[in-house]
Amino acid sequence: MKEIFIERREFLLRIGIREDGKLVESIVEEKKNEPIIGEIYKGRVKNxxxxxxxxxxxxxxxxxxxxxxxxxxxxxxxxxxxDILVEVIKEPLNDKGAKLSSKVSIPGKYIVLTCYEKGINFSKRINDEDKKCEIVNKIELLKDVEITIRTEGANVSIDELQREINKLYEDFKNLDKSMKYSVDIKKLYGEDLSLFKLLRNSIGEELTKIYVDNEVDFQKVGAFINGEENLKLEIYSGVRNIFDFYGLEKELLKLRHNKVNLPCGGYIVIDKTEAMYVIDVNSGKNTKGKNFNKIILETNLEAAKEIGKQIRVRNLSGIILIDFIDMRDRTQKNVVMQQLENSLSSDKGNSRIFPFTELDLVQIARKRQGKSIYEYMEEDCLLCKGCGMILKLSYIEGLVRNEILRIQEGNSIECFYIEIDSVYKERIQGDIFNFIKEIEGLNKEIYLNYVDNIEGFKVEPLIFQSQKDNVARHKVIAIEKF
Structure with missing residues (x-):
């Protein structure tokens, strides 16, 4: 069974997908005053x-x-x-603005509408000429849009295609109206793109449960999946974050480790450089009792399968370079390449895999969708001048909050002792009110201690007066909160 978890905060959207109880994909999108790939804007030519x-x-x-x-x-x-209608095709990077295109399209699961074009097109992967003829003869062409049938569109009925065309055409008419009659330059299309793209690509014939944590998303997602019998939508109303309650937070934290062990005894190491991600494949303990060529092939095959999983669950994007163990046999390379393609087959067109180089390197180019776990969870360590990485303070605040709420479940504890790495001390003390607010501590008795070289944080409930007396010097006094 597949499960999709949607967690929304004021400026943050997190989506996690589990298959058979294991996390297989994660998307994090922060709400900023920046354009996102796929958004459509009414812009104005500046230069x-x-x-x-x-x-x-x-x-x-x-x-x-x-x-x-x-x-x-x-x-x-x-x-x-x-004034000009444009679509974002690449997000801003450093001082460089977003890359745009004047060819604007509205995507669906089975079709894509290209604005202000005409006719009907087909994905290059559709080879069934009879199906093409049927679609051309039964689908009515539309004014001012070109219809492109996606690969999966060849596998559904004409009625299903027509329903999606009608729905997307309504989006186009609203966009067209805003383009022609609104005065301001602004975003015309693309609210919650990551959410609906992920839902489109993830929903199939298998039983899928979708969990949301607010009424607005319950209504949005409910309208999107309307009529799908194999989909079950549930709203979570607990006080803890939905990722924490269902255990996804723990799974995400494990992904900070760059080494991933393989069943055969080998392992892969995932490193981030300024320009790309580099994945190194090693035989490790997989060295005994087997033919050397078989060891290499076995390790590379398991690595190729695992790499596809790690790319999705860590949400890696841009250039990904894989250093497989050297293979002299070309047929082995073909088998490994097929395994890698299979492992990314569910990525729905986000990834492009390039052939082996002479050094047995494979390059993958993957479209960006939201943040990688590293961008969301980590930041440069100021003590070592950016040479190391630590958890972001905002992420630590969320974890502390989850732990306080977890401890509070079923009891009335209102006093907590918190230890946090001293690397965060200056920033916390600089805005202690906001820190206490973010951990849900404004109406609680908080004792805060900074400790060198601890892994993240520690939260303990204070039940007895003797416990409070022992840590009294660390109490956050009322004047600091207000």
Missing amino acids: ILPAINSVFVDLGLDKEGYLYYSEELKSRDIKKGQ
């Missing part, structure tokens, strides 16, 4: 620089986006100050 073939577009955000000054744009005689 045109023919020398570098670039058009800079004001999106009404902190940074301008840019798009390629194509022959199509030149033929449209686009001018500075002109």
